[in-house]
Amino acid sequence: xxxxxxxxxxxxxxxxxxxxxxxxxxxxxxxxxxxxxxxxxxxxxxxxxxxxxxxxxxxxxxxxxxxxxxxxxxxxxxxxxxxxxxxxxxxxxxxxxxxxxxxxxxxxxxxxxxx
Numbered sequence: 009x010x011x012x013x014x015x016x017x018x019x020x021x022x023x024x025x026x027x028x029x030x031x032x033x034x035x036x037x038x039x040x041x042x043x044x045x046x047x048x049x050x051x052x053x054x055x056x057x058x059x060x061x062x063x064x065x066x067x068x069x070x071x072x073x074x075x076x077x078x079x080x081x082x083x084x085x086x087x088x089x090x091x092x093x094x095x096x097x098x099x100x101x102x103x104x105x106x107x108x109x110x111x112x113x114x115x116x117x118x119x120x121x122x123x
Contacts, residue, residue: 009039009040010039010040010119011039011040011041011076011116011117011118011119012034012039012040012041012042012118012119012121013041013042013043013044013110013113013118013119013120013121014027014030014031014041014042014043014044014121014122014123015044015046015066015110015120015121015122015123016043016044016045016046016047016049016123017046017047017048017049017064017122017123018047018048018049018123019047019048019049019051019052019101021052021055021061021063022061022062023049023123024045024049024052024063024097025062025066025122026091026123027043027049027068028043028063028066028067028069029066031043031070031075032066032069032073034071034073035073035075036068040118042075042076042077042113042118043070043075043076043077044077044078044079044080044101044108045076045078045079045080045084045093045098045106046079046080046083046107047080047083048083048087050079050080050083050084050086050087050093051087051088051089052087053079053084053087053089053092053096053098054067055067055091055093056096057092057096071097073100076098076099077099077101077108078098078099078100078101078108079093079098079099079100079101080101080102080105080106080107080108081100081102081107082102082105082106082107083107086105093094105123112122
């Protein structure tokens, strides 16, 4: 089973929705897939829980499928969404100077793809 981690950096909802949809598609195809919410995409946390938003459904499905590995502590703190992410139950990642470490994922055998 191929291991893939998708890092979502861009704060563009259209980009983030493609990360979520690709993650769900990979999971359905048998990949061991994880999604990390990083950089500017951390500002979209409120959209993940707003029922009328473009991101609500795909995020809810991805979170329910267990493929959202976490959110960057430093970036979500900077964007003002850390507390909201924690309240939603999103795991906070900070093993590389407050950010998620791509090297850790690579060391665990994951292929890293960035968006």
